[in-house]
Amino acid sequence: MIYAIVDFQGKQFKLIENKYVYVPRFSSMSLGEKMLLDRVIFFYKNGFLKIGTPLLENVKVEVEILQHLKGDKIIIFKKKRRKGYKVKNGFRPFFTKIKVISFLEKKSIKNGS
Template identity: 30%
Template sequence: MFAVVRTGGKQYRVAAGDKIVIDRIEGEAGASVTLGDVLLAGEGSELRSAAGLTVAAEIIAQAKGEKVIVFKKRRRHNYRRRNGHRQLHTILKIVSVGGQSQQQSGDTVPAAQA
């Protein structure tokens, strides 16, 4: 089963056992997190309703990306600026896809209405 989740303004297609690199989220290595913003879910070519689905993941590491050089120059004005930037990343391992959220599983229909 796969799911498309949104985190950090980006969308990722994940399945159980996948490792993904996302923008930094809080947590120590070994901690478990749930990604609740599931946009799409399915198995094979069949799609399911993503309402109430969550994706469970485990934080493998907090890391930094490669350095990106930002160079600004204005010609003929003796203006040069050189900066570097390293983005903070979190590496996640997807544990399970498609677990029902606790809000959905807590809603039950009373026996009198059924």
């Protein structure tokens, strides 16, 4: 099993190869476009793990944008007791559905003494 934890727009997501993830919408990308996520915090592959301090520089995640959509409605209800104050609001957050295509690892060159 191979997976990575990536920082995306201030939120952390666990990305597994060939799986779908819903992330906050970024409208600058069009459907079917591929992009590289380089803010990798943690990477696990076949029992070996790498932890960034704070980020890993040799690991990138290639993802494909599949769909832009809206999430389920979230209701916000405010009330102050005995005052007759009630306000009901709601909104639907925007999401982007992405698919993880592959993990790109660059071999780090270590200088021996």
